[in-house]
Every structure is written in structure tokens, then in C-alpha cells.
Amino acid sequence: MARERSANDATSIPPTDARRAVLWDMDGVLVDSADYHYAAWREALAREHYDLSYEAFRATFGQRNDTILRGIFGPDLAAAEVNRIANVKEARYRQLVREHGIAPLPGVLRWLQALRTAGWRQAVASAAPRANIDAILAAVGIGHYFDAITSGEDVTCGKPDPQVYLVSAQRVGALPARCVVVEDAPAGLEGARRAGMRCVGVTSTHAHLDADVVVASLSELDDDAFDRLIPR
Structure with a gap:
């Protein structure tokens, strides 16, 4: 169609x-889907030894991943690092959606x-x-x-x-x-x-x-x- x-x-x-x-x-x-996003970000950033608070998450919710990650780790964070961390987060997010529904x-x-x-x-x-x-x-x-x-x-x-x-x-x-x-x-x-x-x-x-x-x-x-x- x-x-x-x-x-x-x-x-x-x-x-x-x-x-x-x-x-x-x-x-x-x-x-x-905010709770799924928060859970996925916390897991991905914990691997980078960063503890994401819920308040910090809400302040950036809806922004692009590169904006969020460079806000956390600095404007010089390499694109490869942005993609690596973001890919971990997004894969986990989609897994949560599939497992629990929405x-x-x-x-x-x-x-x-x-x-x-x-x-x-x-x-x-x-x-x-x-x-x-x-x-x-x-x-x-x-x-x-x-x-x-x-x-x-x-x-x-x-x-x-x-x-x-x-x-x-x-x-x-x-x-x-x-x-x-x-x-x-x-x-x-x-x-x-x-x-x-x-x-x-x-x-x-x-x-x-x-x-x-x-x-x-x-x-x-x-x-x-x-x-x-x-x-x-």
C-alpha cells in the first residue's frame, strides 16, 4: 500500500x-518510554563509570545522543566513542521494548x-x-x-x-x-x-x-x- x-x-x-x-x-x-530510556542509559553509562541521576536524565530527554554524551564527557568526545556508547544504550532500550512491550x-x-x-x-x-x-x-x-x-x-x-x-x-x-x-x-x-x-x-x-x-x-x-x- x-x-x-x-x-x-x-x-x-x-x-x-x-x-x-x-x-x-x-x-x-x-x-x-522514559523509564526504558533511563534504564538503558544507566546501564550503558555505568560501563563508563558514570552514575546518571534521574534528574540529569530528564534534563536531556529527547536530545540527540551525541549532544547528551558530549554534555557528559565533554565536547571533544570522539565520534567513534559517541557511537560506541550510544549503540550499547540503544540496543538495550530496544531489548526492553521487545521484552516488556509498550x-x-x-x-x-x-x-x-x-x-x-x-x-x-x-x-x-x-x-x-x-x-x-x-x-x-x-x-x-x-x-x-x-x-x-x-x-x-x-x-x-x-x-x-x-x-x-x-x-x-x-x-x-x-x-x-x-x-x-x-x-x-x-x-x-x-x-x-x-x-x-x-x-x-x-x-x-x-x-x-x-x-x-x-x-x-x-x-x-x-x-x-x-x-x-x-x-x-
Whole structure:
């Protein structure tokens, strides 16, 4: 089917004024995988004789691995070392997902289906490695809803740079002004604004967010919430 094929295709679709899109962050929006990430980081960093506190983890949650690791070990940490430590962490994270499973956050399934039925394009726009995104989508069974997937490996700059959103918009063929970003982190919402997109903030990981619409859960959104942000 075209939807499944396009999610694995890096090519862009010519944008149109009529096409609307929702660009989804993953961690903290589609699923709550923070505990798995924390456990995996603690194990990986313990091998490097570093004790990661939960507070330090929360402060960097959602950032790219190279940013996190150079924040811990210094800006001169070699790329090979970044990759070595990150690979250990991500392999453990995916193992935890496979062993224990994960559920979508409240409201996610309802909105994925409703938006698809209404003709919205949808993409995952995440700083996570592609293998992690694939593992989550498979575990939850929602991969078929997405027309494109943009991972941290597809961009050179992490959030709040808008690159991940702009690439995602290109891949689904929507103009930036016709996109809504769903995010849980201030950096992601700032990136959405820089991209010229509307945004929904979900306070699953941060209590205070600056967005066009802010909710504690996607289940709280009104039925016409996305249509009000971007009318037909």
C-alpha cells in the first residue's frame, strides 16, 4: 500500500496548499518510554563509570545522543566513542521494548485513526534512531498510520533546529504553514515555531509548554482541535 511504502521512502512529494499534515514526536507523545530510556542509559553509562541521576536524565530527554554524551564527557568526545556508547544504550532500550512491550498514550489511537480518515498526512518526526522508531511502531502496531518517518539519522541538527519538521513536511508533501506538530518538549515546540508550523503541546514530560494548544493528554483535545488550527 502507498502509505506503508512512503514511510520507508526518503523522497519528497510536491507540496500543495490543500494538503494538511500532522507531524508527531514519538517519546512522550505517542508512547511513554522514559523509564526504558533511563534504564538503558544507566546501564550503558555505568560501563563508563558514570552514575546518571534521574534528574540529569530528564534534563536531556529527547536530545540527540551525541549532544547528551558530549554534555557528559565533554565536547571533544570522539565520534567513534559517541557511537560506541550510544549503540550499547540503544540496543538495550530496544531489548526492553521487545521484552516488556509498550502501550500508546491515551488518545493516540483515536487521533491517528481520525486524522487518517479525515485525509491528513501523518509523519513521525523524532530525534530517535530509526531502529528505535521502528521498534516502537511495531510494538504498538501503528506503523501503517504514517506516510513518512524522519529520524535523528536523517538530519544534521537536532531540535530546536526546525530541520526534522521541514524534512518531514517535504516527505508528506505539505507546506510548513499547513502542518501541525505534536510535541512534549520546549525544544521541539520552539523548532515547530521556527519552521512556521502550528503546534500542540502535551504536558507528559514538562509541566509548562508554550504552544497553540496545550493539553495534559491527547484524549483531552476537542474533536475539531486540528481543524481549528488549520482549516480546510
